[in-house]
Amino acid sequence: MIPIRPVPKPYAWGSYDRLQSLVPSMRDMRGPLAELWYGGHPQSPSMVVLGDDEMALDAAIRRDPEHMLGTVVSRRWGPALPYLLKMIAVRTPLSLQVHPLDFEARAGFHRENAAGVPLDADVRSFRDDRGKSEMVVALDDFRASIGFAPVALQLAALRLIDHDLARLMVRLLEGDAVAMSSAADDCMPPAAALWGRSERNIFRAFWLAVMAGQGVCDCDVWESTDWLPLLIAAQDRASRMGAVGGAETPFMIDGVRSALGNAVDAARTFPGDSAVLALAMMNAVHLAPGVGAFISTGVPHAYIRGTAVEIMTNSDNVLRAGLTVKHRDVPNLLRNLRPSPEPVRRPESFAVADGVLYRPGLDEFSLKYGVVNALDPYAAAVGVSDAHPWYETSAIVPPPECVDRPRVLVCLSGELRSRVGHVTDAGAVAGRGGLRTVVMRQGDAVFIPAADGPVSIDGGNETTGGTYLLASTGL
Structure with missing residues (x-):
């Protein structure tokens, strides 16, 4: 997991406080803040932190596309992340x-x-x-x-x-x-x-x-x-x-x-x-x-x-x-x-154990809106009512945590613990980087390379939890 910093877009139609309240690192920005970009678009790539170095996400992907994107994604779209994630606040x-x-x-x-x-x-x-x-x-x-x-x-x-x-x-x-x-x-x-x-x-x-x-x-x-x-x-x-x-x-x-x-x-x-x-x-x-x-x-x-x-x-x-x-x-x-x-x-919206998975039918992207440690995670994530077209089909729709694809995880509220790598039944550690854990608080975000394998997201204990966005491909 690699810390990722969003690119702020101070367009005139943006809010003076909404995104700033969601992402504490943006609270010192003066003027309206319209969008936060998480991705590798060549004109506005997010910055990622690799050890002591900071570099653009698109450059980090080109340096090692197999590790960052995985074989399936890199062969399909080349050395580039196929999706762009944004948070937007529309004031006017x-x-x-x-x-x-x-x-x-x-x-x-x-x-x-x-x-x-x-x-x-x-x-x-x-x-x-x-x-x-x-x-x-x-x-x-x-x-x-x-x-x-x-x-x-x-x-x-x-x-x-x-x-x-x-x-x-x-x-x-x-x-x-x-x-x-x-x-x-x-x-x-x-x-x-x-x-x-x-x-x-x-x-x-x-x-x-x-x-x-x-x-x-x-x-x-x-x-x-x-x-x-x-x-x-x-x-x-x-x-x-x-x-x-x-x-x-x-x-x-x-x-x-x-x-x-x-x-x-x-x-x-x-x-x-x-x-x-x-x-x-x-x-x-x-x-x-x-x-x-x-x-x-x-x-x-x-x-x-x-x-x-x-x-x-x-x-x-x-x-x-x-x-x-x-x-x-x-x-x-x-x-x-x-x-x-x-x-x-x-988009098709599937109820899963801890939130909702959205799949628009494209290979390029999918999205999960998740909740950790809520009494009713599904309702807490989306305020679901009988009028909304949710489908209880999580058995046939693999959530993005379980796939070896490039993912972006953003903590919207509270405190989360994300872990990659796990010990298999044979006692081996799965995931190229071994076992790793990151504690995330509101506004924190990480890029999860395909090579990291499955990721688990929880609150760490019964008293912590929060909401998050998890972006991935639709494959």
């Missing part, structure tokens, strides 16, 4: 974004390299050559907009917004040929040849929301607008949905109110950005602590508020269309957009 809404598809990431990365754009340039869109899928698990109440809602819900939300731009978006969603713009269709990717009518209409309406104000159309709705009062008024109208004689279902009413609520919150931070209207087209998501969502490449999303852990493929590629002070790349976002109305995808 952040960017409306999409993560690129694999082939678009490769093409974009090499295109920007050929153009001489530095890897750390603010105007860079592709910082590596990998597509990016991610899973987010709430650590406290977490709100987001993820993917496109059913078209009927999109129409109901937009019709409540008293503005010509929203009305034109409604016409586009309804397939009004007069309202269509060839400029929108020109931005469609080659994959649009396989889209149905609904996907094309959603793309056009979304295009209009994120392109408004950029002079790309000869219509009269591009004037600068303060969207906050308009959205508050729409939210007030939504509060009266479901009155006697109304045809709306409870699902529709709740979806419209929540979508407009997210749009209002975004407009409080970005009142002049028409991209807030795109949130009225999207699924509004509220994740209770311990509940997760999976976001694949091409799915539009925006985080609104809360604290969570993210685990993703080892990529920093983000294409933004609005609600941000960072670089926007709307053309590339549109080339990667998946304009299909679909429910938010939940």
Whole structure:
């Protein structure tokens, strides 16, 4: 086990106290702290402590990939950790974004390299050559907009917004040929040849929301607008949905109110950005602590508020269309957009003896949210209720402690004891490094090489315990 230090990201939308309270070593940071990265991304690798030396995790892996990653992982992905673990604290809404598809990431990365754009340039869109899928698990109440809602819900939300731009978006969603713009269709990717009518209409309406104000159309709705009062008024109208004689279902009413609520919150931070209207087209998501969502490449999303852990493929590629002070790349976002109305995808969440194991179905990553020395570890870890889709299948799902894969262990609270190596029935010590024990307190983290073999996590005695995150591959 190797001590690992996270990389802090002081973005403006971060919290002034949430991550600082989870990781005591960050308490002296001034200003907002948005993310903590645990991983080996070449642009922001975590530092690991090897004896008296400190070096970047990606360099330590390249020096001995067999020891650090194991044979299976190093042969599959080369000398690089295939996942990136983050803790995030969202104080104000952040960017409306999409993560690129694999082939678009490769093409974009090499295109920007050929153009001489530095890897750390603010105007860079592709910082590596990998597509990016991610899973987010709430650590406290977490709100987001993820993917496109059913078209009927999109129409109901937009019709409540008293503005010509929203009305034109409604016409586009309804397939009004007069309202269509060839400029929108020109931005469609080659994959649009396989889209149905609904996907094309959603793309056009979304295009209009994120392109408004950029002079790309000869219509009269591009004037600068303060969207906050308009959205508050729409939210007030939504509060009266479901009155006697109304045809709306409870699902529709709740979806419209929540979508407009997210749009209002975004407009409080970005009142002049028409991209807030795109949130009225999207699924509004509220994740209770311990509940997760999976976001694949091409799915539009925006985080609104809360604290969570993210685990993703080892990529920093983000294409933004609005609600941000960072670089926007709307053309590339549109080339990667998946304009299909679909429910938010939940990762499979398996109840294990001391917490919950999340597996999104990818080989690159999985995550465990664990509890030590709780009377009811499962409920203590996630506040589980009957409404959550947990599965009692731990017998067929090996937990990450038991596999020889590269793992990252973070102590979220309390005090834990992690041990690697064990004595086999034949009396031999398993694990290349022998028997080792590390006592971890809140905020401590270790990288566990594959060569260390299985790890056990407990409280050391009956009076100590805590919660932890354990990241691994999905293999």
